[in-house]
Amino acid sequence: MHLQTYGPRGDRPLLLLHGGGVAGWMWDPVRAHLDPGRRLLVPDLPGHGHSADEDYVSHTVTVAALARLLEDEGTPATVAGFSLGAQLAVRLAAERPDLVERVVVISAQAIPLRAARPTLALLGATAGLAKQEWFARLQAKQLFVPDDLLDDYVRTSAGISRETLLRSVEENLRFVPPTAWGAFPGAATILVGSGEKNLMKQSALALHAALPHSTLQVVDGCGHGIPLQRAAWLAQLLDTLLGSPEG
Template sequence: MYVLENGDPQAPPVLLLHGGGVAGWMWRPTLDRLGGAARVIVPDLPGHGNSAGETYRSHAETARALAEVLEERAPRGALVAGFSLGAQLTTLLAATRPDLVTGAVVVSAQARPLRFPGTTLGLLSAAAPLARQRWFARLQAKELFVPAELLDDYVRDSALVSRATLLASVGENIRFTLPAGWSRFENPALVMVGERERTLMRDSARDIHDALPGSRMISVPGCGHGIPLQRPDLFAEILAEQV
């Protein structure tokens, strides 16, 4: 798994986990605003970006690999912040390896499984070749609030995502339920959701917050499913406050 580090080596470590279909580059606007407040660890998850050669298989396998990254690069633990698919992985890491997670920021995680995942995955499989078409990738980028300066990164990496990775990562995403250990996580946790996200996402945020006593929840005005890209200034400010 490709991992990029930047920032002051002596600063508190932060692990940033991107969403499905994008890669570590999605954090660039946040990093520009975060400055030297943190030592940032940014992996490209399996099947994505510079890790596209390795197929995404499961959340559980990916969480174990991320724990190994933390054991090597932040053995005393790190603040873990994740978006969408990365937010699900954040809750899983906090639940299974709380010794490595000093705090959790969970952004736009789905926590209620879809009723008919097979239908969704069947449609997705049929549409998978479209991801290699530039016009389709540009349409998807708009839906994900990818800014103009990151559009080329999105179009390039969309074409690299294999059908196997797409089906496995989306399948894990739409079947996801909160891990049992999440309710026992004792370090600070913040749950974020866009005010304009789908009802499913807003309800999921409430479920995640309600499942963990002492957690905080923020609904971000004017945002859809893309808080770190729509409001990188706010997101960087929140990370700086958490470390």
């Protein structure tokens, strides 16, 4: 798994997990506003970006790989994830609380989609469109990708295999938080945009209900794109939650 790191090793790290169909570059707008001395870990998840040579297999395989990254870091981390990455953040926190001291869950679907089978069938039939530049540029606008990252999105979209697209979307649509999520001892912040679909809002409520000591916040004026729509605000929230970098 490709990993970009920033800041001095040894400080408590912030692991940033991107959503499906994009890559670690989606965190660039947030990173630009974070404390420059902070230790950051920004992977390209399997099948995406610089990790596109290995297809996405499952959340289970990916969480195990992410756990190895944090084990190598040697210091408990704050994990912030968006969409697909938010589901991974939930599982990582639930299954490896020894590695995660805090989690920020942004726009995670946590209620399985009932019509997953026909949705996946339609996706399989139209998967080739993702490699067409005109279609990718159309999708980028719906995902709130800013103009300066548009080329990154088009390039990432073209590099995603049909297998990765289908597997990652299937895992996303069928995701159920593990029972251990309700026992996560660390701090947890759950964010959802005020303009997101009702399923996403209900998912945020379900995650919060399962972990009552978590904090739930609805972000005004945002759809499914908080890290790109409100980058400076999110960076300030993360810096406030984490405090000053060590050293």
